[in-house]
Every structure is written in structure tokens, then in C-alpha cells.
Amino acid sequence: MDLVMPEMNGAEATRLIRQHCPNVQVVALTSFKEEELIQGALRAGAISYLLKNVTADELANAIRAAHAGQPTLAPEATAALIHAATRPAAPAV
Numbered sequence: 001m002d003l004v005m006p007e008m009n010g011a012e013a014t015r016l017i018r019q020h021c022p023n024v025q026v027v028a029l030t031s032f033k034e035e036e037l038i039q040g041a042l043r044a045g046a047i048s049y050l051l052k053n054v055t056a057d058e059l060a061n062a063i064r065a066a067h068a069g070q071p072t073l074a075p076e077a078t079a080a081l082i083h084a085a086t087r088p089a090a091p092a093v
Contacts, residue, residue, distance in 0.1 A: 001046065003030045003037050011040040018045035025066040029059070035080040042081075048072040 001017075003010035014026045027048040028041040038049055047066045050059065051074045062072040073081070 001026050001028050001030075001041075003028060003032055003041060011037075011044040011046075014041060014044040014046050025069070027062055027066050027072070029054075033074070033076040033080065035084055038077045038080045039084060049077040050074050051076060 001010045001014055005013070010028060010030070014028070017024055017026055025048075026044075026046045027050065028046040029050050029052060030037070030041075031052045033051060041049055047069070048062050048071050050062055050072065054062070054074070065072050
């Protein structure tokens with residue numbers, strides 16, 4: 001699943017696919033490494049998040065892993081999730 005598409009973004013498409021076909025695993029394959037896009041795709045139900053610079057073997061392994069219910073994250077996605085989890089909370093207003 002790409003994340004930036006005409007008519008519907010990849011996170012929304014992923015959400016709809018997972019709602020209608022919960023046994024289908026979605027692998028996000030995109031060129032975007034922004035934290036918001038990563039979190040959006042994973043919240044929508046993608047099991048994996050890879051950048052388009054992966055090799056054919058890495059992509060094939062991620063697809064096999066997804067089929068087995070195992071996630072695969074690009075290092076940039078892992079770093080973004082760690083950053084989001086360790087970022088100080090916004091002060092209460």
C-alpha cells in the first residue's frame with residue numbers, strides 16, 4: 001500500500017481493507033518517512049512499514065513475515081516510533 005494516492009490516502013484505504021477483510025495483512029511501501037504518516041498507517045492496521053529503497057529480497061521477506069502475522073519496520077519507521085514514544089508530553093494548558 002502506498003500512502004499518497006489520488007482520491008484516497010493509503011491509511012484510509014488500509015483502514016477500509018482491514019475493516020472489510022480483517023485477515024488481510026497490509027504492508028505499507030512508500031517513500032515517506034514522516035512520523036505522522038508512519039503512525040497513521042500503523043494505526044490504520046498496516047502490519048509493516050517499508051520505504052521504497054528496500055531490495056526485492058527485503059520486500060519478499062516482509063511479505064512472507066506479514067503472511068505469518070509478523071511486523072517489519074524500516075529503520076526510519078522504528079526511529080520515528082521511538083521518537084514519538086519518548087517525546088516529552090505537551091504541558092497542560
